[in-house]
Amino acid sequence: MQLYNGYSPNGMRVMVYLAEKGLEVPTTSIDVMQSGTHTDEFLARNSLGEVPVLELGDGQIITESLAICRYFEVLHPEPSLMGQSAAEQANIEMWTRRMEQQLFSIVGSIGLHEMPFFAHKLEQSAEYAASLRRAFPKKILWLNQEMSDGRSFIAGESFSIADITGMAVIMVCGFLKIEIPEDAKHVKKWAEVVMQRPSMLTMSS
Numbered sequence: 001m002q003l004y005n006g007y008s009p010n011g012m013r014v015m016v017y018l019a020e021k022g023l024e025v026p027t028t029s030i031d032v033m034q035s036g037t038h039t040d041e042f043l044a045r046n047s048l049g050e051v052p053v054l055e056l057g058d059g060q061i062i063t064e065s066l067a068i069c070r071y072f073e074v075l076h077p078e079p080s081l082m083g084q085s086a087a088e089q090a091n092i093e094m095w096t097r098r099m100e101q102q103l104f105s106i107v108g109s110i111g112l113h114e115m116p117f118f119a120h121k122l123e124q125s126a127e128y129a130a131s132l133r134r135a136f137p138k139k140i141l142w143l144n145q146e147m148s149d150g151r152s153f154i155a156g157e158s159f160s161i162a163d164i165t166g167m168a169v170i171m172v173c174g175f176l177k178i179e180i181p182e183d184a185k186h187v188k189k190w191a192e193v194v195m196q197r198p199s200m201l202t203m204s205s
């Protein structure tokens with residue numbers, strides 16, 4: 001088994017997930033910003049040219065960070081990061097999708113439209129990026145309202161994969177200098193706690 005991964009928001013999701021599980025997976029480091037995902041060798045493993053990629057022992061390729069995490073969750077259910085009962089699993093899936101669709105996709109698109117590095121991927125629009133920057137505070141304030149019920153983590157009282165997606169959002173906000181509005185006190189408190197988890201701190205060391 002070999003993980004092909006590099007420093008990036010989605011790469012971070014898998015790295016933090018594995019660290020939270022205490023799993024060590026042989027990893028080939030890919031330098032995303034030096035176009036390490038654009039080589040013929042890499043594209044043969046993932047035609048989308050994106051990390052992370054997991055190659056299983058029999059050669060099967062799994063891409064998509066959540067699918068990779070799901071693979072390990074089935075093999076190593078403890079500590080649970082995707083829920084155990086049907087209701088827990090559904091709730092965590094719901095919050096993971098909400099984090100992806102409401103927040104991660106917005107900050108990700110800002111990066112795609114603003115960073116010269118991504119010019120090969122799409123027709124960039126500074127105007128669109130600016131409109132997403134204007135829309136973002138509302139989305140965070142929506143999450144803040146949801147978290148005003150006093151929960152400790154995104155999907156309730158247990159740390160889960162939904163928090164890891166949220167941490168990726170915070171990471172991109174830091175990178176792209178996207179402010180979390182002052183009024184979003186519950187989100188800020190949550191972010192202060194999760195960004196100090198050992199799994200996250202290993203990312204910056």
Ligand SMILES: N[C@@H](CCC(=O)N[C@@H](CS)C(=O)NCC(=O)O)C(=O)O
Nearest residue numbers: 008009010037049050051052064065
């Ligand atoms: N949906 C994919 C997205 C993967 C993705 O967008 N990877 C980015 C890093 S966050 C990448 O490798 N980009 C390299 C490039 O576009 O050149 C996942 O969840 O794994």
